[in-house]
Amino acid sequence: MHVADSVLSVSIAIGTTIAAGGLVTYALKGIKEEEVPKISLLTGAFFVSSLLNIPIGPTSVHPLFGGFLGLVIGRRAPLGIFIGLILQATLFQHGGLSTLGANTLLMSIPALFVYWLASLFPNIASFTKGFLAGFLAVCGGVILLVFLLLFSDHRYGEGAFSVMNILLFAYLPLALLEGLLTGFSVKYLYAVRPSLFNKEG
Amino acid sequence: MARGLSTYVGFAIALLLFFFVQPEQILAHRMIVELIEPGTIEVRYDDGTKSGMASVTAFDKEGVILFQEYVDEDGYVYYDATITVHQIVADDGIGHRATWSDEIEKEQSDVPIIVRALLGVSILLCIAAFFYFRNDKEKQEQE
Numbered sequence: 001m002h003v004a005d006s007v008l009s010v011s012i013a014i015g016t017t018i019a020a021g022g023l024v025t026y027a028l029k030g031i032k033e034e035e036v037p038k039i040s041l042l043t044g045a046f047f048v049s050s051l052l053n054i055p056i057g058p059t060s061v062h063p064l065f066g067g068f069l070g071l072v073i074g075r076r077a078p079l080g081i082f083i084g085l086i087l088q089a090t091l092f093q094h095g096g097l098s099t100l101g102a103n104t105l106l107m108s109i110p111a112l113f114v115y116w117l118a119s120l121f122p123n124i125a126s127f128t129k130g131f132l133a134g135f136l137a138v139c140g141g142v143i144l145l146v147f148l149l150l151f152s153d154h155r156y157g158e159g160a161f162s163v164m165n166i167l168l169f170a171y172l173p174l175a176l177l178e179g180l181l182t183g184f185s186v187k188y189l190y191a192v193r194p195s196l197f198n199k200e201g
Numbered sequence: 202m203a204r205g206l207s208t209y210v211g212f213a214i215a216l217l218l219f220f221f222v223q224p225e226q227i228l229a230h231r232m233i234v235e236l237i238e239p240g241t242i243e244v245r246y247d248d249g250t251k252s253g254m255a256s257v258t259a260f261d262k263e264g265v266i267l268f269q270e271y272v273d274e275d276g277y278v279y280y281d282a283t284i285t286v287h288q289i290v291a292d293d294g295i296g297h298r299a300t301w302s303d304e305i306e307k308e309q310s311d312v313p314i315i316v317r318a319l320l321g322v323s324i325l326l327c328i329a330a331f332f333y334f335r336n337d338k339e340k341q342e343q344e
Contacts, residue, residue, distance in 0.1 A: 002296060002297075003296035004231075004232070004296060004297055004298040004299075005298070006298055006300075007292070007296055007297075007298050033332055033335065033336055034336050036328065036329065036332035037329040037330075037332050037333040037336075038329075040325045040326070040328045040329035040332070041325065041326070041329050043325050044321070044322045044325040044326065044329075047318075047321050047322065047325065048318060048321075048322060051314075051318060053246070053248040053250070055248075055250045083325075087321040087324070087325075088321075091317040091318070091320065091321050092231070092314065092317065092318075093231055094231060145295070145296060149294075149295075149296065170295060
């Protein structure tokens with residue numbers, strides 16, 4: 001889902017960069033030193049998740065981990081995602097530096113949405129919570145990606161290049177897979193380390 | 202807190218070990234476009250997956266579009282070999298874009314991707330360890 005350099009128009013790139021700056025500022029506000037180890041380690045997991053390639057049809061995708069980050073580190077998720085994206089762009093040339101803001105928004109907004117939903121429904125079974133977190137985070141990111149591409153270039157809405165193909169073809173299988181993985185992960189962690197999901201800040 | 206940190210560290214290390222066990226799968230998710238030979242352009246992802254839905258645009262030295270084609274199901278575009286291509290831009294429509302130019306030497310990183318992955322994870326582990334022991338020390342001093 002990483003958007004490469006030169007894909008987005010200049011105005012979209014600037015706008016998303018400003019918005020991402022605000023989001024990261026929100027994530028940093030009130031942060032405590034006790035939270036940093038957890039954020040760092042989950043950022044590491046997010047960082048390596050992009051190394052796992054899943055060929056689907058004419059393209060390949062990779063896990064996003066946004067739902068899991070939203071459940072575990074909550075409002076700090078944009079910070080971890082932002083740092084992870086910087087490392088991916090500089091070490092792997094995965095994603096662009098000019099599109100860092102857009103990529104941050106693509107993954108942080110769904111993670112925050114998951115965090116908000118989880119706070120509204122705290123009594124849902126852990127596996128269900130994890131599955132919905134993983135599934136909705138991927139779907140949310142895809143929807144945002146569709147809008148970003150459509151606003152950048154009208155070609156992405158035409159013919160064989162239609163962005164609707166993205167949703168159905170490439171990312172729906174990933175959403176289901178990531179939902180299952182997140183569901184099992186959350187269920188296991190709730191059993192062995194429930195304090196992991198206590199939010200601070 | 203020691204048990205809590207060990208859970209996180211074990212989690213991160215387990216992820217990295219998973220990729221060490223299958224090194225051929227450890228590849229960053231980039232799209233690559235390459236002029237294989239005059240008349241043949243290949244678009245693929247760096248894990249070897251062929252791109253079956255990319256648009257390829259070729260330019261001459263003045264930036265004039267020479268042709269614009271979609272790749273076939275194997276990720277290839279075939280064109281008239283007598284045309285001199287200066288730059289190629291490939292776009293798969295889902296946010297990946299790659300560029301090839303005859304003035305740029307073939308991109309090659311001397312640092313294996315496993316090492317780069319280890320560097321990134323190590324940086325984050327060091328930050329986690331620093332703040333963990335700092336917090337632990339402060340708590341001990343308060344007690």
